[in-house]
Amino acid sequence: MTTIPVPDRDTAPYWAALAQGRFELQRCRDCRSWTWPARPICSGCHGDNLAWEEPSGTGEVYSWVVTHQAYGPDLARLVPYTVALVRLDEQDDILIPGRFVSDAEIHQGLRVRAVPEPVTDEVGILNWEST
Amino acid sequence: MSDRSRFPRAQAAIVGIGCTEFSKDSGVGVFTLAAKAVKAAVADAGLQVEDVDGLCTFGTNDSIPPNVLAQALGIQSLSFYVDQFYGGSVSLSMLGQATLALSAGVADCVVCYRALNGRSGVRMSGSSVGDGQRLPWDMQFKVSAKYIAPSQEIAMAARAHMLKYGTTNEDFGRIAILSRTHALDNERAMMRTPMTMDDYLASRWIVEPFRKFDCCLETDGAVAVVLVRADRAKDSPHRPALVQGAAWGGGITVVNNGHRDLTESPARPIADRLYAAAGLGPSDIQFAELYDCFTYNVLSQIEGYGFAEPGTVGDKLADGAFDRATGTLPLNTHGGLLSEGYLHGLNHVYEAVQQIRGEAEHRQVERYEVALVTGQLGYVSDYSSAAVLVGA
Numbered sequence: 001m002t003t004i005p006v007p008d009r010d011t012a013p014y015w016a017a018l019a020q021g022r023f024e025l026q027r028c029r030d031c032r033s034w035t036w037p038a039r040p041i042c043s044g045c046h047g048d049n050l051a052w053e054e055p056s057g058t059g060e061v062y063s064w065v066v067t068h069q070a071y072g073p074d075l076a077r078l079v080p081y082t083v084a085l086v087r088l089d090e091q092d093d094i095l096i097p098g099r100f101v102s103d104a105e106i107h108q109g110l111r112v113r114a115v116p117e118p119v120t121d122e123v124g125i126l127n128w129e130s131t
Numbered sequence: 132m133s134d135r136s137r138f139p140r141a142q143a144a145i146v147g148i149g150c151t152e153f154s155k156d157s158g159v160g161v162f163t164l165a166a167k168a169v170k171a172a173v174a175d176a177g178l179q180v181e182d183v184d185g186l187c188t189f190g191t192n193d194s195i196p197p198n199v200l201a202q203a204l205g206i207q208s209l210s211f212y213v214d215q216f217y218g219g220s221v222s223l224s225m226l227g228q229a230t231l232a233l234s235a236g237v238a239d240c241v242v243c244y245r246a247l248n249g250r251s252g253v254r255m256s257g258s259s260v261g262d263g264q265r266l267p268w269d270m271q272f273k274v275s276a277k278y279i280a281p282s283q284e285i286a287m288a289a290r291a292h293m294l295k296y297g298t299t300n301e302d303f304g305r306i307a308i309l310s311r312t313h314a315l316d317n318e319r320a321m322m323r324t325p326m327t328m329d330d331y332l333a334s335r336w337i338v339e340p341f342r343k344f345d346c347c348l349e350t351d352g353a354v355a356v357v358l359v360r361a362d363r364a365k366d367s368p369h370r371p372a373l374v375q376g377a378a379w380g381g382g383i384t385v386v387n388n389g390h391r392d393l394t395e396s397p398a399r400p401i402a403d404r405l406y407a408a409a410g411l412g413p414s415d416i417q418f419a420e421l422y423d424c425f426t427y428n429v430l431s432q433i434e435g436y437g438f439a440e441p442g443t444v445g446d447k448l449a450d451g452a453f454d455r456a457t458g459t460l461p462l463n464t465h466g467g468l469l470s471e472g473y474l475h476g477l478n479h480v481y482e483a484v485q486q487i488r489g490e491a492e493h494r495q496v497e498r499y500e501v502a503l504v505t506g507q508l509g510y511v512s513d514y515s516s517a518a519v520l521v522g523a
Contacts, residue, residue, distance in 0.1 A: 003279070005271040015271075035388070037272040043388040063291040063393065066339035071280045080336075083278050085287050085385065085393075093388045097276035097287075108294050125275040 003074055004119055011038040013052055018124025023057045023114040025094075026050040034091045057114040058131065059086040062095055064106050084128045086112055102130040135378070138408035139234035144364035144371035144523060145226075147176025147357030148481050153321050153472035156251040157351035165195045165246035166203060168353035172242060176357040177368040180204050183357075185211035185232060185241030187225040189475070191218040192253035195246055211238035217267075219422055219468075219507040220382070222476030223516035227377030229358045239359065245477040246353035254349050267512070269386045281424060281511045282346055284385070286338040288393040288510055289427035293340060295394050296442035298430070300340060304331035305448040306426040307344040307469060313455050314466025316493050319478075321348055322470040345426040347468035354477040356484065364523060371523040372487040375501075376409025379516035382509020397509030398435025401517055405503075406437075409519040413437035416519070417498035418486060419460060420479035422505045423467040432508050433462075436517075461496045479504050480520075487522045 007015045014037070017024040026035040026042075029051055033044025041048055064084045070076040084100040100106055101115065112128040119125055149171025151157070151164050165188075173180055186197035186209060197212040211232040215221045222245065229241040247253075273279060292298045308331060314320035326344065334343040364371035381404075382397035383390045406412050413436060421432045430444045438460055439447050447453070453462040465471045465482040472478060483502040485491045491499075502520045509515035 003274045003277050005275045007271065008268075011271060015275075037269060037386050063287045063294065065283050065286040065290060065341075066336070067277070067283055068336040069280070069282070069338060071277075071283075075277060078277065081277065083276050083283060083287070087391075091388075093391050095385055095391075095393075097273065097278045097385055099277055 003072060005123055005125065007123060010040050012122070014038040015123045017052065018116040018126055019118045019120065019122055020124070021116050021118065022054060023116055023126060024052045024054050027053040034088070034094060036094045036096055055088060055090045059088040059112060061085070061106060061108055061110040061112060062087045063108065064100060082106060084112065086128055096126065098126045098128045101127045104130040135404050135407035136410060138376050139230060140408070140410060141373040141375050141521065142234040142361050143230040143358050144361050144373045145356050145358055145480070145484050145520070146364050146367035146369065146371050147172040147178065148355070148484050149173070149175055150319070150354045150478070150481055151352045153319055153350050153352040153474065155351065157248055161193050161246040161248055161252070162195045162199070162203070164351070164353035165200055165244055168246060168355035169200065169204070169242050169244050172355035172357045175369070178240065178357065182240045183242050184209060185229065185238035187213035187229055187241060187243040188245055189213070189215040189218070189221045189225060190245070190247070191216065192249070193247055211241060217512045217514050219424060219476045220509065220512040220514040221379070221516055222422070222506040223377065223504060223518045224379045224506070226358070226374060226480065226518045227379055227516065230374045230377060233358060233360045241358045242355055243358065243477070244353060244355035245475045247475060248351045249473055250349040250351050252351070272386060280338070282338045282341055284511050285425045285427055286341045288431070290340050292394045292427065292431070298442070298445060300332070301328065302430065302445035302448060303345050303426040304328050306429045307331050309448070309453060310423065310463050310467045310469040313464055313494070314470035317465050317471060320466045320471040321350065322466065341425060347424045348470070348473045350472040350474060352472060352474055354474045354481050356477070356480055361523070370488045372484045372520045373523050375411065375519040375521045376405055377516070377518040378404035378408050380514060382513040382515050384511060384513045387513055394441070396431045396435025397515060398432045398505070401509070401515050402436045405517050405519060411501065411519060415501055416460065416503045417501045418464060418496045419462050419503040420464065420467070420483050420505070421462060422476050422479065422507045423463060423469050424507055426469065428508055429462065432505060435508065436503060455494065455496060464491065464494055464496055476506050483520050487520060
């Protein structure tokens, strides 16, 4: 399985922003809730009045795993690698996984920032680095 | 919440069980495996293939769907079928759905089965999820983090539990050893060599904090069980195992906003519904077969199904509370997915029925009237399922 995300028509803007170096999330114009992952309705009020906005892009490490097993041919060169699950500063029920790309030692509560990594013209991925 | 006590309690029963050999290479297709297990289960029930009018299965990766199997079995028109996606999370959903169908008079004889070449065919590790396989919608948000396999997602929750409660690798090790110990005298089990804590701690990292022995096996094989209405079950050759209650749904994944703490057992909400459906509580459960794709899942379910306060499972494990011979709540009496085989949870049902019949031989637990049997507890997919089985 490829580790390049396959966007659909609802999620394409999220991946395209990352491809252009921006971390953007949907935010409800009505109730002001943030939504992740990209979805067609607001998780806060079920409305569909969503806009793409740039959050601060910072958060705290909640948990992490170090993957030694290569779960795919294109991961063999990468193992062992660390995936951090980060609680976003904007909203405490948004926890986003991403590869942790700093050399710093990881721990719960570590302050991190989002680092977009362009992969193709349409798709970028999200990594986390220590602030 | 509406009144879950209206579940059709004890109105359907498992009257037949069948399985193939559990191996690393079956040498045959999943169609063959399914047919073998289904025929064995129907024969065990003292019924004929012609009696079957419902077929239920589930999967991710390879499986054989009910319509294909029905054609081969010569069933001209199925009265009821389920072909559900999402793997072990829904392994007990089938049982609940079959019970609803039977009690509603939609079908008379339902066979639930799962056949997979989980080692020689499409491996669950994700390393051979190929083109044409159905992927969950949220997978795009996981692959981008190189966060693909269930092991990674459940290890993430396990780490959070370690940080919150001081849970240790040795606690996980005790679950791996418990399962292995219970598999030693089980002829069906794939892993029958003893495991010590040193063996556990020496096994390689797969996804820290999980080692190899925290992860279940990858298995080729099939299991099938036959259900009929309870009134008809009275004629069956073996003691029927009644479906006292069933429940499904509800879990915690990284994508379901609203949850803030991965350590809150995803089994908790389903446990409340299950006990309401069954009219029983945790203290009524005499033994349990808990879905154990990874060691931590067992720990979290012990908490979620009300057998221990959060953070106290390690002590209970050390005290032997879950040992088959001497524990107050024998768990995974066959060795589970960790040491018997990964039949996506349907082997837990097979074992529970053997125990309820009193036919588990040297594995037989002392109190075997009331069993809890569960599916994957709700990480990864956001689905879970479980049933309480009682002896007729």
